[in-house]
Amino acid sequence: xxxxxxxxxxxQTAPPPTAKEPKRKRGIARVAKLLDxxxxxxxxxxxxxxxxxxxxxxAGAPIGSLYQFFPNKDVLxxxxxxxxxxxxxxxxxxxxAEARELDGTQLGDRLLDVLVTHATERSLALSLLxxxxxxxxxxxxxxxxxxxxxxxxxxxxxxxxxxxxxxQAMAVVLFQAMKSLVQLHEEKRYxxxxxxxxxxxxxxxRYLGEI
Amino acid sequence: xxxxxxxxxxxQTAPPPTAKEPKRKRGIARVAKLLDxxxxxxxxxxxxxxxxxxxxxxAGAPIGSLYQFFPNKDVLxxxxxxxxxxxxxxxxxxxxAEARELDGTQLGDRLLDVLVTHATERSLALSLLxxxxxxxxxxxxxxxxxxxxxxxxxxxxxxxxxxxxxxQAMAVVLFQAMKSLVQLHEEKRYxxxxxxxxxxxxxxxRYLGEI
Amino acid sequence: xxxxxxxxxxxQTAPPPTAKEPKRKRGIARVAKLLDxxxxxxxxxxxxxxxxxxxxxxAGAPIGSLYQFFPNKDVLxxxxxxxxxxxxxxxxxxxxAEARELDGTQLGDRLLDVLVTHATERSLALSLLxxxxxxxxxxxxxxxxxxxxxxxxxxxxxxxxxxxxxxQAMAVVLFQAMKSLVQLHEEKRYxxxxxxxxxxxxxxxRYLGEI
Amino acid sequence: xxxxxxxxxxxQTAPPPTAKEPKRKRGIARVAKLLDxxxxxxxxxxxxxxxxxxxxxxAGAPIGSLYQFFPNKDVLxxxxxxxxxxxxxxxxxxxxAEARELDGTQLGDRLLDVLVTHATERSLALSLLxxxxxxxxxxxxxxxxxxxxxxxxxxxxxxxxxxxxxxQAMAVVLFQAMKSLVQLHEEKRYxxxxxxxxxxxxxxxRYLGEI
DNA sequence: AATGAATGAGCATTCATTCAT
DNA sequence: TATGAATGAATGCTCATTCAT
Numbered sequence: 094x095x096x097x098x099x100x101x102x103x104x105q106t107a108p109p110p111t112a113k114e115p116k117r118k119r120g121i122a123r124v125a126k127l128l129d130x131x132x133x134x135x136x137x138x139x140x141x142x143x144x145x146x147x148x149x150x151x152a153g154a155p156i157g158s159l160y161q162f163f164p165n166k167d168v169l170x171x172x173x174x175x176x177x178x179x180x181x182x183x184x185x186x187x188x189x190a191e192a193r194e195l196d197g198t199q200l201g202d203r204l205l206d207v208l209v210t211h212a213t214e215r216s217l218a219l220s221l222l223x224x225x226x227x228x229x230x231x232x233x234x235x236x237x238x239x240x241x242x243x244x245x246x247x248x249x250x251x252x253x254x255x256x257x258x259x260x261q262a263m264a265v266v267l268f269q270a271m272k273s274l275v276q277l278h279e280e281k282r283y284x285x286x287x288x289x290x291x292x293x294x295x296x297x298x299r300y301l302g303e304i
Numbered sequence: 305x306x307x308x309x310x311x312x313x314x315x316q317t318a319p320p321p322t323a324k325e326p327k328r329k330r331g332i333a334r335v336a337k338l339l340d341x342x343x344x345x346x347x348x349x350x351x352x353x354x355x356x357x358x359x360x361x362x363a364g365a366p367i368g369s370l371y372q373f374f375p376n377k378d379v380l381x382x383x384x385x386x387x388x389x390x391x392x393x394x395x396x397x398x399x400x401a402e403a404r405e406l407d408g409t410q411l412g413d414r415l416l417d418v419l420v421t422h423a424t425e426r427s428l429a430l431s432l433l434x435x436x437x438x439x440x441x442x443x444x445x446x447x448x449x450x451x452x453x454x455x456x457x458x459x460x461x462x463x464x465x466x467x468x469x470x471x472q473a474m475a476v477v478l479f480q481a482m483k484s485l486v487q488l489h490e491e492k493r494y495x496x497x498x499x500x501x502x503x504x505x506x507x508x509x510r511y512l513g514e515i
Numbered sequence: 516x517x518x519x520x521x522x523x524x525x526x527q528t529a530p531p532p533t534a535k536e537p538k539r540k541r542g543i544a545r546v547a548k549l550l551d552x553x554x555x556x557x558x559x560x561x562x563x564x565x566x567x568x569x570x571x572x573x574a575g576a577p578i579g580s581l582y583q584f585f586p587n588k589d590v591l592x593x594x595x596x597x598x599x600x601x602x603x604x605x606x607x608x609x610x611x612a613e614a615r616e617l618d619g620t621q622l623g624d625r626l627l628d629v630l631v632t633h634a635t636e637r638s639l640a641l642s643l644l645x646x647x648x649x650x651x652x653x654x655x656x657x658x659x660x661x662x663x664x665x666x667x668x669x670x671x672x673x674x675x676x677x678x679x680x681x682x683q684a685m686a687v688v689l690f691q692a693m694k695s696l697v698q699l700h701e702e703k704r705y706x707x708x709x710x711x712x713x714x715x716x717x718x719x720x721r722y723l724g725e726i
Numbered sequence: 727x728x729x730x731x732x733x734x735x736x737x738q739t740a741p742p743p744t745a746k747e748p749k750r751k752r753g754i755a756r757v758a759k760l761l762d763x764x765x766x767x768x769x770x771x772x773x774x775x776x777x778x779x780x781x782x783x784x785a786g787a788p789i790g791s792l793y794q795f796f797p798n799k800d801v802l803x804x805x806x807x808x809x810x811x812x813x814x815x816x817x818x819x820x821x822x823a824e825a826r827e828l829d830g831t832q833l834g835d836r837l838l839d840v841l842v843t844h845a846t847e848r849s850l851a852l853s854l855l856x857x858x859x860x861x862x863x864x865x866x867x868x869x870x871x872x873x874x875x876x877x878x879x880x881x882x883x884x885x886x887x888x889x890x891x892x893x894q895a896m897a898v899v900l901f902q903a904m905k906s907l908v909q910l911h912e913e914k915r916y917x918x919x920x921x922x923x924x925x926x927x928x929x930x931x932r933y934l935g936e937i
Numbered sequence: 938a939a940t941g942a943a944t945g946a947g948c949a950t951t952c953a954t955t956c957a958t
Numbered sequence: 959t960a961t962g963a964a965t966g967a968a969t970g971c972t973c974a975t976t977c978a979t
Contacts, residue, residue, distance in 0.1 A: 123964095142352035145949060157965045160950065238494065258496065265488070265500035266507070273484045277476070283449065285469065289476035296477070296511060356974060367975090368940045377974070541942085541978090564774035567970060579944050582971065660916065680918065687910070687922035688929070695906045699898070705871065707891065711898035718899070722929060778953060789954090790961045799953070944976080951969075958961085 110164040112172045124162050126152040128176060131169050136216040140170060174232045177214055178239070181207055185243045192251040197302035200251060204244070205297055208271045209278055216279050218272070241268050252304055270297050321375040323383045335373050337363040339387055342380050347427040351381060388425055389447050392418055396454045403462040408513035411462060415455070416508055419482045420489060427490050429483075452479050463515055474515075481508050532586040534594045546584050548574040550598060553591050558638040562592060596654045599636055600661070603629060607665045614673040619724035622673060626666070627719055630693045631700055638701050640694070663690050674726055692719050743797040745805045757795050759785040761809055764802050769849040773803060810847055811869050814840060818876045825884040830934035833884060837877070838930055841904045842911055849912050851905075874901050885937055896937075903930050 130152035134143040145166055149159040163169035184207045188200070195203065208218055245264035249255055255263075270293070277290050341363035345354040356377055360370040374380035395418045399411070406414065419429055456475035460466055466474075481504070488501050552574035556565040567588055571581040585591035606629045610622070617625065630640055667686035671677055677685075692715070699712050763785035767776040778799055782792040796802035817840045821833070828836065841851055878897035882888055888896075903926070910923050 139350060139352060141350060144947085146947085155965050156950085157952090158963085161963065161965095164950090166949070237491075241494070241496075258499065261496035262499035262503055265494065265496045266503050269484050269488055269500070269504070272487075273480050276483075277480055280448075281445075283452070283476065285452075285472035285476045288469065288473035289480070292473055292477050293480070296507070300507060355972085366940050368977095371975070372939075375975090545943095561772060561774060563772055566968085568968085577944050578971085579973090580942085583942065583944095586971090588970070659913075663916070663918075680921065683918035684921035684925055687916065687918045688925050691906050691910055691922070691926070694909075695902050698905075699902055702870075703867075705874070705898065707874075707894035707898045710891065710895035711902070714895055714899050715902070718929070718933060777951085788961050790956095793954070794960075797954090940977105940979085942976105942978090944974105946973100948972075949970095952967100953965105955963105955965080956961105957963090 110168050112168050113162050113164075123152070123154055123158060127154060127159055127162060127169075128173060130154075131163075131173050132177075132214060132217040135170065135173060140166075145169075171232050173217065174236055177217060178236050180211060180214065181240060182243065184210075185240070185247065189243070189247045189250060192247050195251065197300075197304060198298040200247075201298035201301045202294065204247075204267055205271055205274050205294060208275045215275055218275055237268070241265055244268055255304070266300070267297070270300075321379050323379050324373050324375075331373075334363070334365060334369065338365060338370055338373060338380075339384060341365075342384050343388075343425060343428045346381065346384065347425075351377075356380075384428065385444060385447055388428060389450070391422065391425070392451060393454065396451070396458065400454070400458045400461060403458050406462065408511075408515060409509040411458075412509040412512045413505065415458075415478055416482055416485050416505060419486045426486055429486055448479070452476055455479055466515075477511070478508070481511075532590050534590050535584050535586075545574070545576055545580060549576060549581055549584060549591075550595060553585075553595050554599075554636060554639040557592065557595060562588075567591075593654050595639065596658055599639060600658050602633060602636065603662060604665065606632075607662070607669065611665070611669045611672060614669050617673065619722075619726060620720040622669075623720040623723045624716065626669075626689055627693055627696050627716060630697045637697055640697055659690070663687060666690055677726075688722070689719070692722075743801050745801050746795050746797075753795075756785070756787060756791065760787060760792055760795060760802075761806060763787075764806050765810075765847060765850045768803065768806065769847075773799075778802075806850065807866060807869055810850060811872070813844065813847070814873060815876065818873070818880065822876070822880045822883060825880050828884065830937060831931040833880075834931040834934045835927065837880075837900055838904055838907050838927060841908045848908055851908055870901070874898055877901055888937075899933070900930070903933075 127148065130148045131143075134148045134151060137143075143166075145159060146156060148169070149156045152159070159169075163172060188195075188203045188207070192200065209215065241261075241264045244267055245257075245260045248260040248263055248267075249257070252260075274290065274293055274297075277286070277293060280286075338359065341359045342354075345359045345362060348354075354377075356370060357367055359380070360367040363370070370380075374383060399406075399414045399418070403411065420426065452472075452475045455478055456468075456471045459471040459474055459478075460468070463471075485501065485504055485508075488497070488504060491497075549570065552570045553565075556570045556573060559565075565588075567581060568578060570591070571578045574581070581591075585594060610617075610625045610629070614622065631637065663683075663686045666689055667679075667682045670682040670685055670689075671679070696712065696715055696719075699708070699715060702708075760781065763781045764776075767781045767784060770776075776799075778792060779789055781802070782789040785792070792802075796805060821828075821836050821840070825833065842848065874894075874897045877900055878890075878893045881893040881896055881900075882890070885893075907923065907926055907930075910919070910926060913919075
């Protein structure tokens, strides 16, 4: 009575659903549109409030198409995280490659830019990196962990004499500062915004300069 | 968000629904319990995922009773914000009263503590102060604005020579730092947590010390 | 991300959903109507094809009401089985009480009547007792097992010298004969129906008479 | 069940969709595989729960290919019935050819074997011959009618002095007994299974022996 | 006034069927 | 002709809110 799918489903655990790679040109464009729409809606409304119907509508796609590629809401969210993670990790890798040649001010700037550029994804970042969402073993937590580790690595390359746990703690601080800057950017308009953002940057630069 | 379909709505503007003030002792206690339950559930699940039924259940109250005092979910959320605002504003007022006698380190500590103490409400704070909740004219934005203004006032009292827009920008930075510390606290457990929190505090103290 | 309900749900396994007992008069009547509608629709269309919407509509109830009492389709089906089981088991108990005084013809007739009377539930029986539906540990299988055991008991009381496994095998045969008679009754109209039903009865009577 | 909304349907009656006869060797093999897969899936899950996608997948064929030969689910089901009917009718024809030389025991055995052999199709038979499915003018009813008529013919040949309506009623009884034996076989495992099956056979043999 | 059953719009998801490639 | 992506109506189920008791 309980779900009972294909007979095999009773024996082997069904494979965890994953995003399907589009094969034809049309599909690739559509998946991109769906991801964009998903990013926008998740960012605006949060995971729970975002509706698959609205995401599909905003992508100009029928609901069935959305489900063709992303068999459920979780998978879509994961795909979004993965896409975002790629950007961010690539950016961090680039910084790492040149870390040795940067001074504190430069490194601070470069790190802060990682999350702040890509205006499109900035507000998604807020959702994705949010510590709430948490469910053990699920993506956002892994992403945060991952990013913090990469930042710590950059710090260790940058100042090889830094103790490992020092680098770790600093990475946490820096990562928080990076997210905070996004928050400062994203809030709609408030007195002192521009100046505050400038101060925040300066603050981070000094934090690294003092090492 | 407010759906409001009472037939009269077409003719006269219906009065905006508001939380009902409890009159008797019994009511006061019940409202407190409902608010506590609401805070807990909103904090755990977020606004959308929180259900009125669970909130009532967790308060040990019948659902009808919940609606007696809070005619809809929005009103409950607003009431939660208001209650939280009271705490926080009171705390800021206390700091303001003694601002003149504090040095940078002390002021930093005191400000940071404002959001971090009250462990119960800490994760609610994250929800409430989140820039994403935004809905034009709705509470969280007003609260943020309000708190930033008060912080600016404290700064002006503390360093009377500070230009007004300087104080304003610093207030934005400090408020962001305060929220960030809550985030650092609230995320479940991650390497470097304790040390990072300590560094964050030190960072804020220095920020104020440098003035 | 996966469902995440009340925080407790993460720790304790959520209690398996069960039918809610109606408390007020209105509810009792409504539940009865819902069960009748469910019986009709399940009987006509089978478990999978039956839709909750149609069941609610046929009971003249809004869908929400259906779910108020039967939190999901499985629970409704289980309740139906339970209701049916009660009738049938009671009928078998009555036969058992007088088994000793019956001759083979009488016992055969009485057993055959158990499933055939209650015209309303006759076609539900076909669904419920159907060996397909099967899913280990789920109701219909348990019901069949149960009924066969009771029939075997009746046989043992009726002819105390019967070996236990003899009684068991005979119970299987008789139970199958009982279900078959329902099938003979339920098929809409076909040549020879009345006479065939009579022969089937006679056949069963002789089967018991020969013991 | 047939939804049929081609625009032409409003003007000319659309020709009822039918299974397409495969022309080439490749097609014949593929159709056979599709039918096998269909039989398996329908048998396991029932008509409604079986999905065209799974049937195609299990046949290793693309879904488009399935629809090439069977323009909708009903047509596939009908084709399955037709294929099954052929087997069974052929088997009955063989019995008819030698009916005159059989005694009751032998005839009973031969008839019972008709549905019980072909283990693969046994559980499909349960689905196909099931009196629910009924939809006016649809295949399973016709098949049942057909089989009963053939059984009646066999009886008339076997005992030429049997009145026609006597043969008819007996055919109904025998056909029911044949289906019941399949049910006894198909139910997974239960105490007394083997012995009950033996008794059922004996019972049918005696039924015919008494004529 | 207090309660909790009743309501139904809305949500995630499935799947028969079509049709562009 | 053969394929499998695309489509959207239909399904099971939830939950804010109302209202009879």
